[in-house]
Amino acid sequence: MVTLNLISYFTKMFLKFTGIKYGIMTALGRDAIFFAIASLNLKKDAEIMIPAFSSKHVLEPILYFKLKPILIDIDPETLNINPDLIEEKITNKTKVIIAHHTYGFPLNVKKIRKICDDNNIIFIEDCAQALGCQIDNNMAGKYGDISVFSLTKNMVNFEGGMICTDNEHMFRKIVQYINDYYCQLKHNSLKKVIYMRFKKIRASLYSAYGYRNNFIEKVIKKYKKYKKNSLKPYNPIFRPTWFSALISIIQLTKLMQLNIKRIKNARMFNDILKNINGVRCPGILENDIFGSPLYLPFFCDNYEIKKRIKSRFDRFKMNLLIEPWKAVSMMPQFKKQRCPRAENVSKSILILPNSPRFNKRYLIKIATIIRESINAKA
Numbered sequence: 001m002v003t004l005n006l007i008s009y010f011t012k013m014f015l016k017f018t019g020i021k022y023g024i025m026t027a028l029g030r031d032a033i034f035f036a037i038a039s040l041n042l043k044k045d046a047e048i049m050i051p052a053f054s055s056k057h058v059l060e061p062i063l064y065f066k067l068k069p070i071l072i073d074i075d076p077e078t079l080n081i082n083p084d085l086i087e088e089k090i091t092n093k094t095k096v097i098i099a100h101h102t103y104g105f106p107l108n109v110k111k112i113r114k115i116c117d118d119n120n121i122i123f124i125e126d127c128a129q130a131l132g133c134q135i136d137n138n139m140a141g142k143y144g145d146i147s148v149f150s151l152t153k154n155m156v157n158f159e160g161g162m163i164c165t166d167n168e169h170m171f172r173k174i175v176q177y178i179n180d181y182y183c184q185l186k187h188n189s190l191k192k193v194i195y196m197r198f199k200k201i202r203a204s205l206y207s208a209y210g211y212r213n214n215f216i217e218k219v220i221k222k223y224k225k226y227k228k229n230s231l232k233p234y235n236p237i238f239r240p241t242w243f244s245a246l247i248s249i250i251q252l253t254k255l256m257q258l259n260i261k262r263i264k265n266a267r268m269f270n271d272i273l274k275n276i277n278g279v280r281c282p283g284i285l286e287n288d289i290f291g292s293p294l295y296l297p298f299f300c301d302n303y304e305i306k307k308r309i310k311s312r313f314d315r316f317k318m319n320l321l322i323e324p325w326k327a328v329s330m331m332p333q334f335k336k337q338r339c340p341r342a343e344n345v346s347k348s349i350l351i352l353p354n355s356p357r358f359n360k361r362y363l364i365k366i367a368t369i370i371r372e373s374i375n376a377k378a
């Protein structure tokens with residue numbers, strides 16, 4: 001009873017916040033993607049477009065349904081899917097576009113919305129990293145036919161996702177599928193539960209505080225079954241919990257303050273890095289609006305210098321840098337779909353967390369490490 005009350009209280013609060021009509025909570029953001037795809041009942045040969053620079057959590061639910069991912073190259077200055085490259089790849093099998101606001105940098109949602117309307121394609125707006133990101137007075141999530149969110153990135157929480165839509169018919173289908181699915185959910189092995197939970201705790205601590213804990217790292221390493229960057233079809237294994245709903249209720253009230261702090265940090269970081277030759281921030285940070293920047297990405301085109309930056313962060317025990325996504329087109333099974341911009345980005349990008357706790361002094365300290373690595377003799 002408590003579970004249902006807290007989850008439905010949070011759901012109402014979330015819908016009011018995002019301005020979307022209908023929604024249902026899931027255990028994770030990737031579960032929301034899974035249910036969004038499932039509810040569309042697509043034929044096996046249907047094509048789903050995704051950005052070539054993307055999380056494997058976007059790709060793996062697609063693989064579960066044996067659908068065909070079509071990779072679209074990105075705009076390296078926004079790190080988002082490039083809408084100008086979508087239309088040339090549309091075929092009569094294209095049914096869905098999943099596009100995300102990468103690292104909380106706003107996507108050109110209007111252009112994608114128009115392409116989808118003109119071509120009768122479903123737009124799944126992935127706002128996993130963009131909770132609270134505003135676009136033209138709307139919250140991110142308002143432009144997709146279905147929108148999915150993660151509650152563990154912009155907010156401090158260890159699990160939680162949302163799947164939302166303004167379309168009542170679509171919503172009914174989603175709820176029906178989710179209810180049937182959860183009824184058939186089996187118990188998980190303890191190892192799997194520990195692994196998943198610890199991974200989420202690690203991600204939350206990292207994006208909220210820029211903090212890594214050795215014990216958590218060890219547990220994850222111990223229970224890890226799959227190799228880095230390996231892909232496996234994904235299906236949800238948990239139901240959402242009352243505990244996660246409770247944390248989300250508290251966190252949602254603080255979200256906008258956290259995002260404002262993140263925007264301030266991103267602006268400062270960009271200004272500081274402008275004075276360092278050899279590295280630069282993506283162009284989007286030059287604009288006035290940059291959503292809910294979850295991370296502080298920057299580029300370094302020189303491989304040797306990039307290596308030095310990484311090792312200098314390690315030496316100063318600032319275990320801060322996060323492993324960037326590998327462009328999907330660099331994975332063996334997708335090598336035929338070349339996407340040079342996404343590949344260049346994943347080779348040259350370095351990513352720092354953007355904790356609301358960071359201040360100017362700390363960002364200058366980070367910049368000093370970067371500058372010293374560049375100036376150091378090879």
Ligand SMILES: Cc1ncc(COP(=O)(O)O)c(C=O)c1O
Nearest residue numbers: 028029030055057100126128150
């Ligand atoms: C773009 C994107 N979509 C979806 C997800 C999945 O969210 P969650 O970690 O809550 O499952 C992620 C996670 O990294 C992501 O980056």
